[in-house]
Amino acid sequence: MTIDPSIQLPPAAVATVLEVSRLSKRVALPDRVLTILDAVSFSIARGETVAIVGASGSGKSTLLSLMAGLDTPTEGEVRLAGQALSTLDEDGRARLRGEHVGFVFQSFQLLPSLTALENVMLPMELAGADDAEPRARDILGRVGLGERLGHYPRQLSGGEQQRVALARAFVARPGVLFADEPTGNLDTTTGQAVVELLYGLNREIGTTLVLVTHDERLAARCARRIRLAGGKMVE
Amino acid sequence: MTPTPRPLRLAWRLLKRDLASGEVRVLLAALLLAVTAVTTVGFITDRAERALGIEANRLLGGDAVLRGDAPIGEAARQRAAAPGLRATETWSFNSMARVGANLKLADIRALGEGFPLRGSFTLADREGGEGRIADGVPAPGTVWISRAGAQALGASVGDAVNLGTREFRLAALVLQEPDAALDYFNTAPKVFLNLADVASTGLVQEGSRVGYRLVVAGEAAAVEGFVRATRADLGRGQRLETIDDARPEIRNALSRADRFLGLAALVSVVLAAVAVAMAARRHTRRHLDGCAVMRCLGASQRTIATVYIGELAWLGLFAGLGGVAIALALQALVAGVLGRVLGLDIPPPGLLPALQGLGVGFTVLIAFAVPPVLALRQVPALRVLRRDAGAPEASAWLAGAAGIGGLAALVWWKAGSAQLGTVVLGGILGTLAALALLALGLVFGVRALRSRLRGAWRYGLANVSRRAGSSVAQISALGLGLMAILLLTLVRTDLLARWQAELPADAPNRFVINVQPEQVAPVRDFLREAGVRNPELWPMVRGRLTAVNGEAVTGASYAERGGRARRLAEREFNLSQAASFGSDNTLVEGRWFTEGATTPEVSVEVDFARELGWKIGDRVRFDIAGRPWEATIVGLRKVDWESFRPNFFVVGSPGSLDGYPMSHITSVHVPAGNANATNELVMRFPNLSVIDIEAVLNQVRSTADQVSKAVEYVFYFTLAAGLLVLIAAVTATQDERLLEGGVMRVLGANRRQLRLAQLTEFAAIGLLAGLVAAIAATLLSGAIATQVFDLPWTPDWRLPAIGGALGMLAVAVTGMLATRRVVATPPAQTLRAIAG
Incomplete structure (x- = not known):
């Protein structure tokens, strides 16, 4: 599979694309307060690849949802693409995600009522882009699904579905790509192929990659690792 | 306190928890609706029927009446004297009544002591x-006369009234009699x-035509015993009337209304059952x-079956009681209106409709909710380790x-x-299937449309065709x-308006x-x-049928051909006679009259002849004021009754009725607001009666309007x-919707x-449901227009517009309310769910 070298890198608006300061998340239980994330701080530069690793229940997914503005922290701040998330409302955060963020999920999360092409077009259409279709066709061709544009998710294999999900994540050339266990639902060979594709696209587009995984080999391919344990950053 | 058995207690706890979740609420609402629809209709028709029962007693003057054309025999009298019964007799016959110089043929009613046993006379x-x-009844030596009759005879209270050889004093005017029949032509x-005075008049002789009635009332069991024994022992020319036979036209209409409204309510039950099945x-x-x-854990x-069926039983009980309570409130609103329409005092509601409503609720529950829930018994314990293990489905057959x-x-x-x-x-199933087929076609049509849309629009439309089965179910149910x-609204008013517009503007409106x-000229x-x-x-x-082809006939001879x-x-x-017929009569079979026929001939209206089984060549004999008149049927004709001109079922050849007591009838058109013409006519000829057909038609129209309103209301249950x-x-797709909403x-x-x-x-589902409804309504209205009203079929273009708008509004509001949780749930929650 070849990657088109003519694709432009996203504009270098800020050198630090993601900045997390003293981020905490606590939830009140009937008898005590549970701290899921405890004063985590770090920053990620544009184009960096970062793996967030840790055992189950260490707070990885909570950290991901706070960084992407899907949830609000108890304390601390996240700046995404130069914008403090706490200053935005729910719709403002959605717009910011639409403009700067791509997602890849463990269970693909393609919309079953839309074809592969329509799934890839969706984020660009939501952002109001006029050239959604040619770009979606183009990237689907590059992930090897040029012949499967009109197929529905249920007609595709797991690996193919994840390739559509990658195409959807990269089509809008996001500044940051959040990937949550992207190979968790795939067998080793298919998972390997998807990982190659993910890193290939990422290198070419120059996207900042934030990867949540418990797979140390996958994490090892990232330039940097952030390890969580009991809600605290330990590495 | 007796402790509730443990599984039922568990079922109760389960229900309380489940009530917070959507699908149990849908189950509850669907059952509630089914019970409410059936019980409301049941309460209303039951109350109307019981009101009619009370009214019918009054109309008979008792609980049962034995009628005969000969004096009532001793056996029947003895039966009527049984304990728990009261009885009296009446005789009726025609005779001339004279007041001063005024002489009129009158209906004479001789009343025995105690009449009426039910109801009463109102006098002035x-x-x-x-x-x-x-x-009581008139004192010996006195008479009462109907108010209209007194006017016709020019009689005032205190005047002398001569009947036969006896003179009576007019003691009072009758404003209302208990057993008045609706007979416009009996003037x-x-x-x-x-009754004790009849003998002294000398009017009843051997061979006189007298109607004898033995009227009985009393305890229900005693009356029933009398009816049973008398029915088994009916003599020739005798007939037993009970409240079931009284006012058959209203009784039949009510029983048809009960059946029709009940079946209309069942359409809602069918749809509610679909909702119950989906939710279950x-x-x-x-x-x-x-x-x-x-x-x-060892259950x-x-x-498991007891716990989950127990939960359904609790649910059914609440839905049933709730439905009955709502129905009670709704029928109370309707009862007042119904009382006015039927002119009756409506008795309070009975218990039976409530029990029937509960029965319907539990039937729906057992038929549609129990089979899927029973499948829960088969869940393997392994599922606690492997979630993909065992998701048993209810047997499709079961x-x-x-x-x-x-x-x-x-x-x-x-x-x-x-x-x-x-x-x-x-x-019902055929209509639903046809609607479903139509809906399926439209859903596929939507697929083609979506490539022209983008983003949120496309996603919305894509959902319609992705969940095609569910969309078709929704569209057909709403479409129905x-x-x-x-x-019931647009098509009915449009058809009636068009039909009325077809009537000639100068159609007669007064008879x-x-x-x-001597007044004809x-x-x-x-x-x-x-x-x-x-x-x-x-x-x-006026004549009474006595024989066909030489064989004596009575009403009983036609019993097997039906009540009508x-x-x-x-x-x-x-009866009438005529040389020729107007354009509103068409010959169907046989011939018109031939000139110079020596024996009387008759032409009979074709539907009437078919009803009685008469055919060309039959000889029919009538009794006209005690004289026989016989004629041969030579022709059958179809009558256009909508001409509103006087028409007769049986018309004799010209001159054939000459010499028999005869009056004449005509019809005229009086322009609206110009009653003077007929007033002058009556002033000039005081014995004439003018019947305002328009008023009668208006009465019929307003009753029809009210009936169709009732049906319309019942169909609002169907829409709900x-x-x-x-x-x-x-609700069934709520999890998917939450997830997809989160991803978006x-x-x-x-x-x-x-x-x-x-x-x-x-909006797309609502629009499609509206279109399906409009197409079906247009086709049906076409069939009604051409088959019933003989009108050309002109599609009403308002139907798709109004149907579509109504559908979109109803579905959009309901759907948006039902899915508001999808937007209200924070995406992080969705992500956590996705992360597992």
Whole structure:
């Protein structure tokens, strides 16, 4: 599979694309307060690849949802693409995600009522882009699904579905790509192929990659690792 | 306190928890609706029927009446003297009554002591005086006369009234009699006297035509015993009337209304059952894990079945009681209106409709909710380790058989016969299938459209075709409700308006009757002067059918041809004679009259002849004021009754009725607001009666309007049930919708875009339901227009517009309310769910 070298890198608006300061998340239980994330701080530069690793229940997914503005922290701040998330409302955060963020999920999360092409077009259409279709066709061709544009998710294999999900994540050339266990639902060979594709696209587009995984080999391919344990950053 | 058995207590706790979740609420609402629809209709028709029962007692003057054309025999009298019964007699016959110089043929009613046993006479002591309830029958030597009769005879209270050889004093005017029949053409004065006085008049001789009645009232069991014994021992010319035979036209109409409204309510029950089945299926799926844990902890299949069926039983009980309570409130609103329409005092509601409503609720529950829930017994304990292990589905056979069986039982019960029930059930399922087919076509059409849309619009429309099965179910269910409402509102008013527009503007609206032979020429002249171009007066002779082809007949001879044939044969005929017929008569079979025929001939209206089984060549004999008249049927003709001109079932050849007592009838058109013409006519000829056909038609129209309003209201239940199917479908896909909504939010969709996608989906479903309804209503209205009203079929283009708009509004509002949680859930929650 070849990657088109003519694709432009996203504009270098800020050198630090993601900045997390003293981020905490606590939830009140009937008898005590549970701290899921405890004063985590770090920053990620544009184009960096970062793996967030840790055992189950260490707070990885909570950290991901706070960084992407899907949830609000108890304390601390996240700046995404130069914008403090706490200053935005729910719709403002959605717009910011639409403009700067791509997602890849463990269970693909393609919309079953839309074809592969329509799934890839969706984020660009939501952002109001006029050239959604040619770009979606183009990237689907590059992930090897040029012949499967009109197929529905249920007609595709797991690996193919994840390739559509990658195409959807990269089509809008996001500044940051959040990937949550992207190979968790795939067998080793298919998972390997998807990982190659993910890193290939990422290198070419120059996207900042934030990867949540418990797979140390996958994490090892990232330039940097952030390890969580009991809600605290330990590495 | 007796402790509730443990599984039932567990079931109760389960229900309390489940009530917080959507699908149990849909289940509850659907059952509530089914019970409410059936019980409301049941309460209302039950109250109307019982009101009619009380009214019918009054109309008979008792609880049962034995009628005969010969004096009532000793055996019957003895039976009427049984303990617990009261009895009295009345005789009726025609005779001339004279007041001063005025002589009129009168209806004489001789009343035995104690009459009426039910109901009462209302009397006035002078013309225009206040009414008072009579406290007995006329005292010996006195008579009462109907107010109209007294006017016709020119009699005032205190005047001498001569009947036969005896003179009586007019003691009071009768404003209302207990057993008055609705008979516009019977204008003869009614004279009431004491039965003990009849002999002294010398009017009843050997061979006199007298109607004898033995009137009985008393305790229900005693009356029933009398009726049973008397019915087994009816003599020739005798007839037993009970309240069931009284006012058959209203009774039949009510029983048809009960059946029709009941079946209309069942359409809502069918749709509610679809919602119940959908909700129960999802309810089952949500409980798979819980059941697996219970199995793991040692619960037997039986315990699981008891707990979950117990939960349904609690649910059914609440829905049933709630439905009955709502129905009680609704019928109370309707009862007042109904009392005014029928002119009756409506008795309070009975218990039976409530029990029937509860029965319907539990039938729906057992047929549609129990089979999927029973499948929970089969959940393997392994599921606690492997979630993909064992998600048992209810046996399709069991679910299908229970569903169809339950519906068939309900429809057969309401239809009153398996044959009609099967036709109705087939009709409902057939209509739903046709609507579903139409909906499927439209859903596929939507697929082609979506490539032209983008983003949220496309996603919304894509959902319609992705969940094609669910969309088709929603569209057909809603379509059925909308179709019924379109038919009952727009199509009905449009058809009636077009039909009325087809009637000639100068169609006669007044009948003038009782024109005496010597008045024919002056009345014709009067009408000509008043501007009526070609006034026609038809002779009218009243006769009773006595024989066909030489064989004596009575009403009973026609009993096997049905109630209508029997009534037609029993009542007095209005016969006429004519040389030729107007354009409103068409010959169907045989010939018109031949000139110079030596024996009397008759031409008979074709439907009437068919009802009585008469054919060309039959000889029919009538008794006209004690003289026989026989004629041969030479022709059958079809009559256009909508001409509103006087027409007769039986018309004799010219001159054949000459010499028999005869009056004439004519019809005229009086322009609206110009009553003077007929007033002058009556002033000039005081014996004439003018019947305002327009008023009668208006009465009929207003009754028809009220009946169709009732049906329309019942079909609002159907629309509500259709919306419940929509809510059940939305609830069934709630998890998917939450997840997809979350993913869209993650991909950058804002609330507006998400809501737009949902709105597109629901508006499309509503629009399609409206279109399906409009297409079906247009086709049906075409059939009604051409088959019933003989009107050309012109499609009404408002139907798709109004149907579509109504559908979109109803579905969009309901759907948006049902899916508001999708937008309200923060995307992080969705992500956590995704992360597992």
